[in-house]
Amino acid sequence: MTVAAEAIERILGKAALDELRKPITQACGLPGAAYTSEDFFKLEQKNLFARTWMCLAFASDVPQPGDAIPLMAAGIPIILVRDRAGAIRVFHNVCRHRAAMMVTEPCSNLKQFACPYHAWAYDLDGRLKSIPFFDGTKNGNERAGLDMSELGLVPVRTAVWHHWVFINLDGKAAPFDEHVRPLEDLIQGADLGATRIAHREDWEWRGNWKMQNDNWETYHHVWVHKNVFTKITDDLDLATGEPIAEPIPLGTVVTLKRRGDQDFYPAAGQLPLIPFPEGKKRVRCTSVVFPNMTLTLQSDHLASVIADPIAADRTVSKMGFFFVGDAASAPEFAEQRKKTLARWLGETGKMRDYGGIRSQDMKIWEQQQIARQSPVADKVVFSPVWEKNVHHFQRMLVDVMSA
Ligand code: FES
Ligand SMILES: [Fe+2]
Secondary structure, three states: OOHHHHHHHHHHHHHHHHHHOOOOOEOOOOOHHHHHHHHEEEEEEHHHHHOEEEEHHHHHHHHOOOEEEEEOOOOOEEEHHHHHHHOEEEEEOOOOOOOOOOOOOOEEOOEEEHHHOOOOOOOOOOOEEEOOOOOOOOOOOOOOOOOHHHOOOEEEEEEEEEEEEEEEEEOOOOOHHHHHHHHHHHHOOOOOHEEEEEEEEEEEOOOOOHHHHHOOOOOOOHHHHOOOOOHHOOOOEEEOEOEEEEEEEOOOEEEEEEOOOOOOOOOOOOOOOOOOOOOOOOOOOOEEOOOOOEEEOOOOEEEEEEEEEOOOOOEEOOOOEEEEHHHHHHHHHHHHHHHHHHHOOOOOOHHHHHHOHHHHHHHHHHHHHHOOOHHHHHHHHHEEEEEEOHHHHHHHHHHHHHH
């Protein structure tokens, strides 16, 4: 048994892990400590987020060459930058002299990184350029003889997939292509590159980040999103007893794939459709890429969330909405965009008004977080019809962390 597996067992209990690993009809879900324990949260940072391809940001968070932002990933300070040539790069946000933080607030038009402590300067590609007066000379390296080529900012293994920036902190995860392949296969060549960012917003809520993944079922739709899904037959085929959006666990991806030709909710109309390759049938699905990124593919827009875990009981949802070409910004599409965003964010656009799909979900998650502190919440069960995805990801989480 690995050290990590022992630590997980200590926090969650062997019985709970055994229950989780049973077939879905007999299984129990993760116990409360997986959501409330700071020790478990720290283990996740080290043994989950650092080991996998976590989603860090939207590429549009640094739209222009010379833009940089500081971020935290798995408890580690990170710089996301777009270099002068327009390429996205990710570095550890740590000066190689004596570990000052290099970037402390969003910047634009950067030509170089300058350390605020003793002014060491690095190129946007991370190369150390100057170390003024380090050895008392103007150039700083006449007497010191440092090998400056060895002291660049430390890069993080990075993959940019369409609008998303993923990182693998420990450098040992399987190639990113493998990680994202189930999603690529699923979306059948949908031209995500034809879409552009239209709206970007962060909402902080008081709950554990895993609530988002646990929510990848449509069982809750008619009760939580009453204004969007009005009757159970919006989500369930009463003749077969099967959900209309089929839950499909696919390794690193879980998805809800609509069986028919309908969107998850009616499209706004008059918006250009996301192109599909010749001969491919349009796919509507909503997926989570393990561990923390979601993508909803409607016919005329994309909605995505990156869950940013702040603490065991605190998460920031970074939300991005994308429309095809000019529809992302042109005034003639403003009404349709507004209508579409109102479904997700509510008419007022305010989280605490709970008027949209996103905030209605978060309201439940915040209440669940409180309930998860109860010892009674250690035994929860899964619907074998609706909640295959939830069971799959919970097992995957402990498996990845235990390795
Ligand atoms: S810590 Fe950055 S220059 Fe000293
Ligand atoms: Fe929901």
